[in-house]
Amino acid sequence: MRIAVYHASKYGNGAKLAEELRKLMVEKGNEVEVHHVSDMSPRDVPPADLYVFGSPTHFGKAPGDMIRFLKKLSLPPGTRYAVIATFSAAMPDKRTGKMPAEDELERVRRTVPMIDEQLKAKGMIKVAEMRAFVNPDTMKGPLLDGWQEKVLMFVTQILERT
Ligand SMILES: Cc1cc2nc3c(=O)[nH]c(=O)nc-3n(C[C@H](O)[C@H](O)[C@H](O)COP(=O)(O)O)c2cc1C
Numbered sequence: 001m002r003i004a005v006y007h008a009s010k011y012g013n014g015a016k017l018a019e020e021l022r023k024l025m026v027e028k029g030n031e032v033e034v035h036h037v038s039d040m041s042p043r044d045v046p047p048a049d050l051y052v053f054g055s056p057t058h059f060g061k062a063p064g065d066m067i068r069f070l071k072k073l074s075l076p077p078g079t080r081y082a083v084i085a086t087f088s089a090a091m092p093d094k095r096t097g098k099m100p101a102e103d104e105l106e107r108v109r110r111t112v113p114m115i116d117e118q119l120k121a122k123g124m125i126k127v128a129e130m131r132a133f134v135n136p137d138t139m140k141g142p143l144l145d146g147w148q149e150k151v152l153m154f155v156t157q158i159l160e161r162t
Contacts, residue, residue, distance in 0.1 A: 001025075001162060004045060005034040007054030007084070008066040011140040014054040014086050017132055020151040021052065021084070028159065037065050042072040050127070050162055051075070053119075054084040057111045070118040077123025082130075082158055085111040089133040089144055127161040130154040 003025055009015040015036070022032040033046075045051070053070065055062045062085075087109055092099050112129055119126070130150055134141040 001030045001049040002047070003030055003032045003050045003052060004048040005032065005052040005054065006037050006040060006045070006069065007034070008037045008056060008063055008069070009054065009086075010056055010058075010063075011134075013132070013134050013141040013143050014056055014084060016143065017084050017086070017130075017147065017151055018052070018054050020148060021155060024152060024155045028155075037069040040069075042069045043074070045073065045075070049080065050158065051079065051081045051124075052084060053081060053115055055086070055111050055115060057085065057087045057109060060108045060110050062111045062114045067114065067118065070115060073118075073122070075122060075124060079122075079124045080127050080162060081119055081124050082126065082128040082154070083112055083115050084130050084132070084154070085109075085115075086132050086134060086143075087111070088136045088139065091136045128154055128157040 005018045005021065007014045007018050018034045022034050025032045055066045090100055090105055116126060132147050132150055133144045
């Protein structure tokens with residue numbers, strides 16, 4: 001397969017996940033290119049069997065550079081894609097000490113639905129998604145333990161579905 005990965009990593013965590021994906025996919029005989037969305041015009045994306053979009057979460061959303069890139073992307077309906085989203089890990093409420101419930105977290109983590117909305121409107125077909133988390137003490141990371149296993153599971157899921 002030919003795989004093109006476009007990410008909007010700010011601090012390098014999403015870029016690290018993309019690089020691990022590239023390594024594993026290349027080991028399995030695939031051809032993979034990885035770019036930051038700011039280094040690539042959405043008009044110039046090459047033909048590929050699968051596009052992977054990697055996005056951090058800023059104020060609950062996929063950042064503007066990611067969404068602008070997706071809006072300008074013109075790929076044929078039926079084109080397959082997968083999503084990597086990164087978030088800060090959840091933290092206990094400062095006052096109550098309680099962890100937020102999953103549905104509360106979903107409401108403030110709009111990254112994946114925002115990306116899906118853009119791509120599904122173009123008739124693109126999603127084959128897999130992965131979510132990874134960075135240390136919540138800073139916005140910068142590092143990625144929480146277990147991220148390599150998540151990328152491996154993501155790769156397995158993609159290969160099963162393509
Ligand atoms: C301005 C800003 C706002 C952020 N807002 C959120 C947020 O609302 N929810 C969240 O889970 N993480 C938030 N984060 C943390 C990012 O999710 C984290 O920096 C990112 O996933 C790390 O990936 P990257 O190194 O590829 O940029 C924010 C980070 C920045 C810089």
